[in-house]
Amino acid sequence: MRGLTKSFGRTRVVDALTFDVRPGHVTGFLGPTGAGKSTTLQMILGLIAPDSGTALVGGRPLAAHRTPAAVAGSLLTTERMLPDLTVAGHLDWIVRLSGIAPAMRRKRIDEVLEQVGLSVSRGQRIAHLSLGMRQRLGVAAAIVSDPAVLILDEPLNGLDPEGITWLRTFLRDFAARGRTVFFSSHLLTEMALTADHVIIIRSGRLVADLSLDELRAQSQTGVSVTGPHLAPLVQSQRATGRTVTTGRTTALITGALARDVYRDSVRLGVDLDELRTLEPGLEDVFLELTRTPTPATNAEPGAHAEPATNADPAAHAAPETKDN
Ligand SMILES: Nc1ncnc2c1ncn2[C@@H]1O[C@H](COP(=O)(O)OP(=O)(O)OP(=O)(O)O)[C@@H](O)[C@H]1O
Known part of the structure; x- marks a missing residue:
């Protein structure tokens, strides 16, 4: 087109x-x-x-x-x-x-x-x-x-x-x-x-x-991981600038893709009992994108795809601590 x-x-x-x-x-x-x-x-x-x-x-x-x-x-x-x-x-x-x-x-x-x-x-x-x-x-x-x-x-x-x-x-x-x-x-x-x-x-x-991967990333997709010794993975994910919310045996990594977290855990030798993608904000992103006024000229693809502000995976996980 x-x-x-x-x-x-x-x-x-x-x-x-x-x-x-x-x-x-x-x-x-x-x-x-x-x-x-x-x-x-x-x-x-x-x-x-x-x-x-x-x-x-x-x-x-x-x-x-x-x-x-x-x-x-x-x-x-x-x-x-x-x-x-x-x-x-x-x-x-x-x-x-x-x-x-x-x-x-x-x-x-x-x-x-x-x-x-x-x-x-x-x-x-x-x-x-x-x-x-x-x-x-x-x-x-x-x-x-x-x-x-x-x-x-x-x-x-x-x-x-x-x-x-x-x-x-x-x-x-x-x-x-x-x-x-x-x-x-x-x-x-x-x-x-x-x-x-x-x-x-x-x-x-x-x-x-x-x-869809880009859209998910924009919706502040979270990845939840469960395992006995998550500290190295948490440290590594924080080092990339991601927000990680930790519980006793759970960590919630905001804005990450499951495959990236999985690769990181394999690289670090961190055992996982569960790895799950949380998509709390996908519909919110759509509403946000379609609500955002567009300028008079046509956009470059993705130019208006600003991240949604109301997608917070942490809200779904009742974490014990939150840290950056
Ligand atoms: N033949 C037509 N004459 C006049 N207006 C029309 C005609 N066809 C569509 N429209 C209008 O053009 C706009 C776009 O309609 P269109 O059916 O393309 O939207 P849509 O995104 O497919 O919506 P929906 O999800 O409801 O099917 C609407 O306001 C509709 O009323």
Whole structure:
């Protein structure tokens, strides 16, 4: 995306958005209700024309590809599915539009139904599907052309815990095969379990473009460790400038990543009984980022990603002493 801008009437809903979405990653697109996520996704898909700027998929506008469906699959809404069609019937007309050779269509439908766990429901009418099953069917339709890019608008909405777990695994596997996943949500905590990178917008403007690790670090993520002799680890972590709060057999290290603390403990030969990441402030960071007023010009990625002030892991651990 380069300078993507769109107004409806006199309201600018997408404002000079510039960011990249990379293959091999699950990228979350986050913003409060009305921030301009759906409008942006529709511009990427060529369903809405931008006033200015460009949205390229695979180096060119999606519509400029010979078979757009083979490049990007999308799930924007399940509300427009025809209720009288069967699951297989719905996929059949999508497959017919996708350019897949007639001899291959039946096989491809069987494959994707298997992939999304709907094989046993292939003859069921859409009107009788649960919301979660519709979402799965929507995902099946999005991947039926075997696209390199998957674009999903609020796919976690309305899913039950089992459906969320399924979708999370599915999207990660899809990206792990070198493909691109870009999906929107207005809930950071849900997204944090699925995405490894996030683009955050507010009022159509970019406020952050960063990895989940960076976001966690900004939320003053704490690492809690338990062990009989933590003193060398505590000393070493304090020497790096981190705040360490200690209890009798527990230490809470603010602003650290679990893997860094783990490496340090191995290096120092400190035995740990438990090592745990505490994420008290993730949603707070999101609220903070999307509340922060942005300046008139568009931001450099991450330029407004200031640390949240109200994320204090220590508050969750009732430590006995606190020291720097
Ligand atoms: N076709 C349209 N005509 C006029 N205004 C529109 C149109 N589509 C969207 N809007 C407005 O543009 C703004 C951004 O909407 P958009 O749906 O892109 O936000 P969103 O971030 O996806 O929100 P949500 O999380 O609620 O889906 C909203 O104020 C919305 O009312």
